Amino acid sequence: MPTLLKIHVIDGHPQHELVWKKSQVPFICDGCKEFGFGVCYQCPHKKCNYILHEQCAIRRPSPPFQQFFPKCNFQFHKENPLGSTTRVCDICALDIQGFLYQCTREDHDLHPHCASLPPVFSLPDSNTEIYLRKEIKSRCLKCQSKKRSGLSYVSSDGKLCYHVACLKEACLENWKKGYFQLDVISDDENKCLALQNLAPKHVVLRSKDQSSKARKGIKWVIIFLKLLVSAIFGEPLTLLSTLFQFYEN
Template sequence: MSRIDEIKHSSHRHQLKLMRIETCYQCDGCKEQGLGSFYQCNNRRCGFHLHEECALASGSGSITHPFFKNCHFIFYNEESQSDTILVCVACGKNVQGFMYKSSGNKAHVLHPRCLKLPHNRANDQGVNVNLRKKLPWMSKCLICQSRKISNEIKGWAYVSSCGKFRYHVACLKDINFENWNNNVRLLQPTDGRNTSIFSLLLQKSSLKHKTPTGLEHAEKAAIVEADKQLRL
């Protein structure tokens, strides 16, 4: 499927151009951070950016997700006016901008990027990890070493069939940005596309010599553990 190089989006007055560069940015649609290709205003003084998923989300009709049978999601491109805090069921983070929301009494809310997550990823050793909503209780996330994101939210995760590899979607989002300057990647696209099969890349680059934080301890532990599993 070809990618659209230039679009006009209802949320912005200028044309938006697809930028194929790998850099961090703030999406003005969903208000989440972004990493990788994005749509940017042709007038750079605007500083307007959108994730590809946010820019190309459909405002007409509804879409479905295999995790929610008999459930239809509608795209909203405005911030919720409700006093209730909306939480993405995939990553457990607050939803503050563009979103997909399901109909029904118990509405489910998803970030556009979370709704479009690929269902399969693979590492360079041929180990497949699949996106799961219902997670096996025995295994823990290799990044946070926990089974749930919080007491209230389990969140989605990528899990291998053997159960040795498990990564919370929330943890992957956090650690990718935390490690950007250190060039450490856990799950990255192999061909530059956000919706492609992902590769599990554990690049052990030189980290800055400083007192490690709790997150850095978790990052190093995840790398060591994943390396062990890759050798099995």
């Protein structure tokens, strides 16, 4: 693992060493220019806002996640070596604007953060597992479509699906709307609006008229969303726990 000083010099920020921390607020990584939560490397000086995803700071010779790109030889770059040509991440299907891994053999590019996504994890208290897949059989909880470039997370029974791109976009939307501020998200109405933005057709306000089956269905969707957000953006923080606890009780 590189020292903090080496990370610092490589990234063109030689003034101060970067410090490992868990950010309690969302941020935009100065390396890949992507949205992030949680674990990061940040300049400790108050007047300097330089911050990196952990994956952008502690970069590897080759990304750990190559399940879908077995023939690729990825190399890290601070910027697109092909110049002004637009590059798209093959995992989230969103534009690459900063740090990236690029294959030297085939036409594949990855955000450093996307390259570290877990390929599989489990729903708690259930035999259901969630897999990263190229294709899905059910509609995405956000866009209600089966077709979108990039990869998706899918439950083992195939009933719950979410495009990685849609989740990243939805979380960024929630941040821009102010829903990821602790004082805002503590309000039940704002909490519900934030969750509805993540799954418009599946998250509704709880009422006395809802059947136990409907409540259980919503609860599983919320748990699924919580795990996805945690997988893509890092471990749950106070902010995320507050967002999801309303429907978990």
